[in-house]
Amino acid sequence: MKLSREEVLHIARLARLGLTETELERLREQLSNILENFEILQQVDTTDVPPTAQSIPLQNVTKEDEVAASLPQSEILANAPQREGEFFRVRAVLE
Amino acid sequence: MLTIHEANQLLRNKKLSSLELTKACLERIQQVEPKLHALVTITDELALRQAKKADELIAKGDAHPLTGIPVVIKDNMCTKGVRTTCSSKMLENFIPPYDACVVERLNSCGAVIIGKSNMDEFAMGSSTEHSAFFATQNPWDLSRVPGGSSGGSAVVVAAEETIYALGSDTGGSIRQPAGFCSVTGLKPTYGRVSRYGLVAFASSLDQIGPLTRDVTDCALVMNAIAGFDNRDSTSVPYPTPDYTQCLTNDIKGLRIGIPKEYFVAGMQAEVEKALQAAISKLEELGAKVEWEVSLPHTPHALAVYYIIAPSEASANLARYDGVKYGFSYQKTDNMWEALEKTRQFGFGDEVKRRIMLGTYALSAGYYDAYYLKAQKVRTLIRREFDQAFEKYDALVTPTSPTVPFRIGEKTDDPLQMYLSDVCTLPINIAGLPAISIPAGFADGLPIGMQLIGKPFGEETILKIAYAYEQATEWHKRKPKI
Numbered sequence: 001m002k003l004s005r006e007e008v009l010h011i012a013r014l015a016r017l018g019l020t021e022t023e024l025e026r027l028r029e030q031l032s033n034i035l036e037n038f039e040i041l042q043q044v045d046t047t048d049v050p051p052t053a054q055s056i057p058l059q060n061v062t063k064e065d066e067v068a069a070s071l072p073q074s075e076i077l078a079n080a081p082q083r084e085g086e087f088f089r090v091r092a093v094l095e
Numbered sequence: 096m097l098t099i100h101e102a103n104q105l106l107r108n109k110k111l112s113s114l115e116l117t118k119a120c121l122e123r124i125q126q127v128e129p130k131l132h133a134l135v136t137i138t139d140e141l142a143l144r145q146a147k148k149a150d151e152l153i154a155k156g157d158a159h160p161l162t163g164i165p166v167v168i169k170d171n172m173c174t175k176g177v178r179t180t181c182s183s184k185m186l187e188n189f190i191p192p193y194d195a196c197v198v199e200r201l202n203s204c205g206a207v208i209i210g211k212s213n214m215d216e217f218a219m220g221s222s223t224e225h226s227a228f229f230a231t232q233n234p235w236d237l238s239r240v241p242g243g244s245s246g247g248s249a250v251v252v253a254a255e256e257t258i259y260a261l262g263s264d265t266g267g268s269i270r271q272p273a274g275f276c277s278v279t280g281l282k283p284t285y286g287r288v289s290r291y292g293l294v295a296f297a298s299s300l301d302q303i304g305p306l307t308r309d310v311t312d313c314a315l316v317m318n319a320i321a322g323f324d325n326r327d328s329t330s331v332p333y334p335t336p337d338y339t340q341c342l343t344n345d346i347k348g349l350r351i352g353i354p355k356e357y358f359v360a361g362m363q364a365e366v367e368k369a370l371q372a373a374i375s376k377l378e379e380l381g382a383k384v385e386w387e388v389s390l391p392h393t394p395h396a397l398a399v400y401y402i403i404a405p406s407e408a409s410a411n412l413a414r415y416d417g418v419k420y421g422f423s424y425q426k427t428d429n430m431w432e433a434l435e436k437t438r439q440f441g442f443g444d445e446v447k448r449r450i451m452l453g454t455y456a457l458s459a460g461y462y463d464a465y466y467l468k469a470q471k472v473r474t475l476i477r478r479e480f481d482q483a484f485e486k487y488d489a490l491v492t493p494t495s496p497t498v499p500f501r502i503g504e505k506t507d508d509p510l511q512m513y514l515s516d517v518c519t520l521p522i523n524i525a526g527l528p529a530i531s532i533p534a535g536f537a538d539g540l541p542i543g544m545q546l547i548g549k550p551f552g553e554e555t556i557l558k559i560a561y562a563y564e565q566a567t568e569w570h571k572r573k574p575k576i
Binding site for chain 1: 455
C-alpha cells in the first residue's frame with residue numbers, strides 16, 4: 001500500500017506540521033515502506049485480547065488536594081517567545 | 096579510571112577532594128570533547144560550586160556515597176536554570192524553571208553536575224546522529240556511532256569525562272549505547288524511577304536509569320534515584336530496596352532462559368559467539384541455563400513499538416506550539432501558519448517522521464488497524480514474558496544484534512536504524528527491568544549482554560551482572576582516544 005500525496009498532506013495538517021515539497025515526497029516514500037512492514041501485525045490473532053495502555057497495575061491515581069506554592073509567574077514567562085506584561089502573547093485567532 | 100565507590104573511598108579518606116576530582120573531569124572534557132562531541136552544555140561553574148559544597152559536607156562527615164562525585168545528565172532532564180535542549184532546535188534556548196525529580200534527588204545527595212549530554216533529538220534514534228547540533232563519536236572507533244539515544248551519556252562514561260551519567264530509555268536508549276560503548280546501563284522497571292521533569296517522548300515506555308563503569312555503581316545510583324514520587328502518577332508506591340545488598344557472587348541455582356528469537360536474522364556472527372561464551376560463563380558460575388526458550392511474539396515487537404511510541408510522541412509533541420516556550424516562527428501574523436512553520440523549522444527529520452507516523456496510526460479510520468491492534472499485541476508480548484518468568488529468574492540476550500555501525504551508515508534508511516533496537520524494545524513494551532553489561536569485543540568494538548528481569552526484579556539482574564563482572568575483565572578495558 002502506497003500513501004497518496006493527499007493522505008500525507010492530510011496527516012501533516014492533523015499534526016500541524018508544515019512540509020516542503022521534498023519532505024512531502026520523502027515522507028510519502030518512507031512512511032509507505034514502514035507501514036508496509038507493520039502489516040505483519042495483521043497476522044496475529046487478537047480475538048478477545050484486551051489492549052495494554054501501560055504496564056503497571058496502577059489505575060486512577062489520585063492525591064490529596066493540597067495547597068502548595070506555584071512557580072513564580074516571572075520564571076514561567078521567562079521562556080515565552082512573545083509576552084505582553086504578565087501574559088503570553090498570541091496571534092489573533094479570529095480575524 | 097575511577098568508579099563511584101572508589102572515588103567515594105578516596106573522598107572519605109581525604110586522599111582526594113571533590114574539587115580536585117571535578118577539575119580533573121573538566122580537564123578531561125576539554126581534552127577529548129573536540130573528538131567525541133558528547134556534551135551539549137558543560138556546566139563548569141555549577142560543578143565547581145557544587146564541588147566546594149560537597150567538600151564541606153564531606154568535612155562535616157555528612158557524605159552520601161554520591162557526594163562530590165561528578166555526573167552528566169542527559170539533556171532531556173530538566174535542570175533548573177541550566178539549558179535543557181533535548182538536542183532540538185525547538186528547545187535550543189529553553190531554561191527550565193524547575194529540576195527533574197532525579198536531578199533533585201542527586202542534588203540532595205551532594206552530586207556535582209558537570210554537563211548535559213548530547214542525544215538523538217527528543218530521544219528518537221539509535222545513533223545520536225539525529226541531534227540537531229552535532230553527531231557524537233564512539234570512543235572505541237571515532238568513525239562509528241556510540242548508539243542512542245543516550246549516546247552522549249554512554250560516551251562520557253566510557254571516555255572518563257565523568258564518573259557516571261543518567262540516561263533515559265524508551266526502546267533501548269540506555270542499554271544499546273551502553274553496549275556500543277562498553278559501559279553498564281540499567282533501564283529500571285516502568286514506574287520505578289520518577290519521570291517528573293523528563294521531557295516526554297512516549298509516556299508509557301520512558302524510564303530513567305544510570306550509565307556507569309560497573310554494576311556496584313549502578314546499584315549506588317539506583318539507591319539515590321529510585322522510589323515513589325507523587326508528581327509522576329505512574330510512579331509506584333512500593334518500597335525501594337538497598338540495591339547494593341544483592342551484589343554477592345552467588346548465583347548458584349538461578350534459572351536463566353535464553354530466548355532463541357533474539358539470536359536470529361541480522362545478527363553478526365561475532366556477537367553471537369561472544370554471547371554464547373558469556374552465557375557459558377554464567378553456567379560455569381552455577382546458573383542453570385536453558386538454551387531453547389521461545390518467545391514467539393518477539394518478531395512482532397518492532398511493529399508494536401513503532402506504532403505505540405510514535406503515537407504517544409505525536410500527542411506529547413503537540414505541546415510545541417511556539418507560544419509558551421521554545422522556538423517560535425515570527426514572520427507571519429497568521430496563527431495557523433505560525434504554528435505549522437514553528438514545527439516545520441523547530442523539529443528535525445526523524446522527529447517529523449515519527450509525528451507523522453503516530454498521527455497516521457491514531458487518525459480516524461486507522462486507529463483500530465494500527466494503534467489498537469498494537470496495544471493488543473502488546474498484551475500478548477507481556478503475557479509471554481510473564482509465562483517465561485514463571486520458569487526463569489532472568490532472560491539473557493545480546494543488547495544489540497551488531498557491533499557499533501559506521502556514522503552515516505543507516506541515516507537514510509529509517510527501518511534499518513529501527514532494527515538496531517530489536518533486542519531492547521520488547522522490554523519497554525512489557526515494562527520490565529533490563530541491564531546491559533560489557534561482554535566482549537569483536538575487532539576492538541564492544542559487545543553488550545542484556546539481562547532481563549521480572550517486574551521490580553532489578554536485584555536479580557544486578558546480582559547476575561555483578562557475578563559475571565567479577566569473573567571477567569571486559570568492564571576494565573579503556574578506549575584509546
